[in-house]
Amino acid sequence: MIVMKFGGTSVESAAAITRVAAIVKARLERRPLVVVSAMGKTTNRLLAAAEQAAAGNLADALTGAQELREFHRSEIAALLPEDRHPALDAVLDREFASLEAALLAVNQAAAVTPALWDETASHGERLSSALVALAFPALGVPAKHLDARQALITDTRHTMALPLYSRTYARFRELAPPLLEQGAVVMGGFIASSSAGVTTTLGRGGSDFSAAIAGAGLDAGEIQIWTDVDGMLTCDPRVLPGGRRIRTVSFDEAAEMAYFGAKVLHPATVQPAMEKNIPVRILNSRNPEVEGTLIVSRQVVSGNPVKSIACKRGITVVHIRSLRMLMAHGFLRRIFEVFDRFRTPVDMVATSEVSVSLTIDQTHALDDITSELARIAEVSVVAGQSIICLVGDAIRDTPGVASRAFAALRDINIAMISQGASRRNLSVVVSDDALRGAVERLHEEFFSTLDPEVFA
Ligand code: ADP
Numbered sequence: 379m380i381v382m383k384f385g386g387t388s389v390e391s392a393a394a395i396t397r398v399a400a401i402v403k404a405r406l407e408r409r410p411l412v413v414v415s416a417m418g419k420t421t422n423r424l425l426a427a428a429e430q431a432a433a434g435n436l437a438d439a440l441t442g443a444q445e446l447r448e449f450h451r452s453e454i455a456a457l458l459p460e461d462r463h464p465a466l467d468a469v470l471d472r473e474f475a476s477l478e479a480a481l482l483a484v485n486q487a488a489a490v491t492p493a494l495w496d497e498t499a500s501h502g503e504r505l506s507s508a509l510v511a512l513a514f515p516a517l518g519v520p521a522k523h524l525d526a527r528q529a530l531i532t533d534t535r536h537t538m539a540l541p542l543y544s545r546t547y548a549r550f551r552e553l554a555p556p557l558l559e560q561g562a563v564v565m566g567g568f569i570a571s572s573s574a575g576v577t578t579t580l581g582r583g584g585s586d587f588s589a590a591i592a593g594a595g596l597d598a599g600e601i602q603i604w605t606d607v608d609g610m611l612t613c614d615p616r617v618l619p620g621g622r623r624i625r626t627v628s629f630d631e632a633a634e635m636a637y638f639g640a641k642v643l644h645p646a647t648v649q650p651a652m653e654k655n656i657p658v659r660i661l662n663s664r665n666p667e668v669e670g671t672l673i674v675s676r677q678v679v680s681g682n683p684v685k686s687i688a689c690k691r692g693i694t695v696v697h698i699r700s701l702r703m704l705m706a707h708g709f710l711r712r713i714f715e716v717f718d719r720f721r722t723p724v725d726m727v728a729t730s731e732v733s734v735s736l737t738i739d740q741t742h743a744l745d746d747i748t749s750e751l752a753r754i755a756e757v758s759v760v761a762g763q764s765i766i767c768l769v770g771d772a773i774r775d776t777p778g779v780a781s782r783a784f785a786a787l788r789d790i791n792i793a794m795i796s797q798g799a800s801r802r803n804l805s806v807v808v809s810d811d812a813l814r815g816a817v818e819r820l821h822e823e824f825f826s827t828l829d830p831e832v833f834a
Pocket residue numbers: 384385386387388415583604605606607609610611612613614615616639640641642643686687688
């Protein structure tokens with residue numbers, strides 16, 4: 379069997395779902411488990427409604443829900459014969475009654491608690507998966523719906539839950555095979571439930587991770603991530619258009635790219651696939667003939683030491699200077715303990731005799747963190763920064779990558795530099811304003827000649 383995951387843009391409309399059905403139909407003999415994201419921007423809309431409900435504005439929140447209902451109804455009704463419309467309305471009645479109850483609970487709590495965030499956001503994939511399963515037969519694809527919350531069991535860390543792997547794999551092995559006998563199995567990504575049956579989610583962009591978990595549990599022959607670009611590209615197209623498609627990358631390189639901002643793949647996706655040695659392929663649902671990017675367990679040898687330039691915009695740099703002359707023993711531990719306590723991941727770190735600089739991208743607890751740190755250090759915060767990360771397994775054994783990078787960036791102010799511990803990345807921090815120019819120069823330097831075996 380194979381897993382085929384379709385992201386939000388790939389299921390955003392009747393036309394998009396029609397394209398998805400044709401892609402799945404052509405691969406039915408490979409017994410696909412289809413994982414879908416919420417349609418279009420539904421997750422953002424649901425979370426906006428939750429914010430309104432929390433702020434006391436229940437009427438607007440319910441209007442938002444009503445608009446979402448109309449959007450789903452009109453796109454799916456366009457795909458169904460008249461006699462299937464009652465089935466469509468039954469799904470909509472069920473899910474929107476549940477959504478309204480969630481918004482009411484948010485309104486009463488006057489806050490979007492993590493559990494209510496999950497409950498509200500889950501409706502996007504609950505709807506899309508039930509509706510795609512309903513529409514598929516009308517588009518020539520026999521289909522069965524699988525509620526992800528029956529199979530994917532997680533801990534209770536709401537908004538970023540982690541799977542309980544052995545139970546989850548066992549559930550997939552029990553539930554999916556009988557359904558796969560009957561056609562394509564359609565399941566929502568992103569959503570799961572705790573052992574107690576409470577809805578959880580895997581975090582924003584988590585449908586890729588769901589696909590990898592399902593694939594690993596079912597020993598899939600391949601995990602396909604269908605999205606809106608031709609594959610992994612040599613640079614982030616939102617920062618610099620015109621990047622080239624990478625034909626093949628290693629799991630390690632793909633994980634590093636994802637971690638440093640290549641949104642095309644959720645950072646956790648690679649791990650379950652890597653453990654079971656299942657190839658992952660990134661494909662374009664609008665351009666299905668292109669062979670995409672294949673992610674494999676071996677290293678991919680190439681004439682180009684850098685495979686891609688990933689970036690993360692809107693990063694905050696925290697400079698911490700010890701109040702003593704030297705960094706005393708235990709100073710770093712005390713600093714990281716503060717970030718840990720406020721559940722704020724640190725991405726890049728650079729140290730000197732008396733100071734530490736580090737980057738974070740979640741600033742929800744920054745005020746608390748800086749006031750804690752101020753007891754032991756002088757702290758300054760610089761927002762509006764970007765990390766640029768050159769990724770390639772060969773960076774570690776290729777002399778001259780750093781000198782080429784710095785020469786290319788010679789007139790750009792670099793706030794921080796780090797070679798990742800894996801030595802397969804070289805990262806710099808520049809201001810958001812300088813990002814595009816910096817990526818352009820690095821791209822010119824590292825990709826003006828391309829190894830045709832590895833790049834298209
Ligand atoms: P989906 O909804 O299918 O999950 P996402 O928006 O999460 O799609 O991811 C696809 C997007 O990732 C692309 O449209 C592109 O803008 C972005 N992206 C960032 N870096 C890269 C990269 N190196 N290669 C390809 N796409 C990238």
